[in-house]
Amino acid sequence: MTNKLAMTEEEQQAWIREQYLKATKYLADKGLVTESVANNESRYLVPVLALWRISLLDKTKVWVISGDLPTDHIVLENGETARDVIKHFSLKWHLQAENLLRLKQAEQQEFAQLLVGRADGLYKLYEKEELWQEVN
Numbered sequence: 827m828t829n830k831l832a833m834t835e836e837e838q839q840a841w842i843r844e845q846y847l848k849a850t851k852y853l854a855d856k857g858l859v860t861e862s863v864a865n866n867e868s869r870y871l872v873p874v875l876a877l878w879r880i881s882l883l884d885k886t887k888v889w890v891i892s893g894d895l896p897t898d899h900i901v902l903e904n905g906e907t908a909r910d911v912i913k914h915f916s917l918k919w920h921l922q923a924e925n926l927l928r929l930k931q932a933e934q935q936e937f938a939q940l941l942v943g944r945a946d947g948l949y950k951l952y953e954k955e956e957l958w959q960e961v962n
Contacts, residue, residue, distance in 0.1 A: 838872045845876035849890040852897040859883040869908040871951070877908050891915050895944040913952045919945035 833841070850860045860880050864887075867879035875893035882888060889911045890899045900914055919941040926938035951957060 833872060838870075841872050842870055842876060845870075845892045846878065848892045848897055849876065849878050849880070849899075852892070853880065853882070853888070853890065853899065856899075858886075858888070858899075867908060871957075875948075875951075877911060879908075889914075895947075896941065907958075909952060909958045912948050916945045916948040916952060919948070 846863070853860055859882060861883045862881045864879040864881070869877045871893075873894065875891060875895060878890045878892075880888050880890055886901060887903060888899045888901050889906075891897065891911075896919075898915060898918070900911070900918065902911060902914060906914070923938040923941040923945065926934045926941070929935075
């Protein structure tokens, strides 16, 4: 899954490195220490999203999403593909947004709307067969 959007190869690589640092910092902030990345399973849609398959020091494997959306992670251990993981994040964010909307706090409402928008966008990416041809 790639998208160039008028970026040079160097700019794309810099964006991917920036997203990797963002993902590992996010995990570190949660007390999770990165051991390695499965590059063959990770996917990038530059400059929209990066999806990382990361092994932690405790041998847990997580998926981390970053880019032009909230950085988040999930633990899935059933051989899910990157495409499956995109769908999982979409559903997770819709549920989180639903819970936030119940709080009726202005700040939470704004974040909930952001989550809904990004979740809808992720689901559209999930549905685009042409993005997943090389990984099916």
